[in-house]
Amino acid sequence: MIVGEQKPLEELWEYIKDHKKVLVFGCNTCVAVCQQGGNKEAEILASMLRMKATQEGVDIDIQDSGIERQCEHEFFEKAEDRIEWADAVLSTACGIGVQFMAENYPKPIYPGLNTTFLGAVEELGVYTERCQACGQCILARTGGICPIARCAKRVMNGPCGGSTNGKCEISKDVDCAWQLIVDRLKLLGQLDQYEELTPIKDWSSDRAGGPRKLVREDVQHDS
């Protein structure tokens, strides 16, 4: 899922302080799981901003609402009135939701979160990165552990010389992805695979190739 982190209140206040009617708008899927941008968090954020407005002596009407997902058209229908009412929206979706809203409504849509990464819920309150959406998955040859997302140098033939006691050279709190890969290959009885050189990667399916698009004509025509 997509993980996000709420921006500091001061920064959000700067975005909205000159508007009159502001809607704090939640997105109740990915960013609700990490409890940063769901509809409940949007409600809390709206009340914090109302307190801030009171403190600052500024007259702004701040309401909250939310939908299941801000990255799909169909979910917006039931919130049309609220969005229409506002003269600015503070979206607590990820960067995708914020942009998707902005494309559809001719009013300022501000980001309430910093979109941080694609990750997993390691335990309650702990989210960790797993994927960088490079567009060509290599997990089959790396024991199911991604060196692109999890090695600080995205070394394809690792580990580098900085791996110590299973940790990365950047921090003792970061696992060395290649230590994990080697351990995992060993567990799977596939350590012989380690010696195969991973060829130079085609990054054109990654960010380097420009904005990416997937078209499923079969699905398109059905709808």
Added chain:
Amino acid sequence: MTAKTPSKLEKILAAGHFAVTSECGPPRGSDPTPIIEKAEMIKDYVDAINITDNQTSVCRTCSLAVCIRLKTMGIEPVLQMVTRDRNRIGLQSDILGAAHWDINNILCLSGDHQSFGDCSKGQNVHDLDSMQLLQTVRLMRDEGKFLGGDDIKRPPQMFAGAAANPFADPFEIRVARLAKKVAAGAEFIQTQCIYNLDKFEEWMKGVRDRGLHEKTAIMAGLTPMKSAGMARYMKNRVPGMDVPEEVVKRLADTPKEKQAEEGIKMCIESIQRLKEVEGVRGFHIMAIEWEEKVPGIVESSGLYPRPEV
């Protein structure tokens, strides 16, 4: 072993001599004087001088410019090249730039993470990794091709090397990792600084068991300790460094004003011991900001005069 390139380093190794290299870090400014002085100081005691590529991710004059400087001084450079700062266009272009000046040695590295340096908020590139850079150098040299497939007019003639850290974890794949570098095209290896000689010898045994010492020339890396404080710092703070407690203790038990001398002595003793290790073909002496000690170390280790080839 016969030399495939005009590299003097390669010729010395091919002739069966112990090779000796050292390294200098380019200055953090545009004045060439410091590097000229360092190079002049050591040039008669080493076969080639590595020029580091923004080591520890701190911005400096580029390695290529300083290698050209050495070349114009009649000194053999080893161009260090990290994959952190340039994509495959930049890397290939700089390889050709070096070949333009007939620079005949390259050391392919991934580079320290940028968070160690003065641009910790910068991006890192890592379009290729160090093994893929080795493959690139060999493709350009041996096939005369760019990665994109086009022919290179007058391909680079470079003796291709890589670093190896016998001490980094996981230890069990450290020999396998060297095998990968050899498969990727590494013709010489300069190792991480060796303080734990027992562990190094264990690694070398693994290397010999696979015959890797016959496929690549392993040069043992050494950095003399200046003080007990430096030993402690290297032990505790430098990633991938293995400094045994007895090394720290020996320095700490030496009076402060004699510690530097003791560090040099330990370095010479290490070289003497490593000369006896089958498969060690040379020494890479990294006297960090202490280049003036290199001649003495080389002489006292019985590695002077350097052979003519």
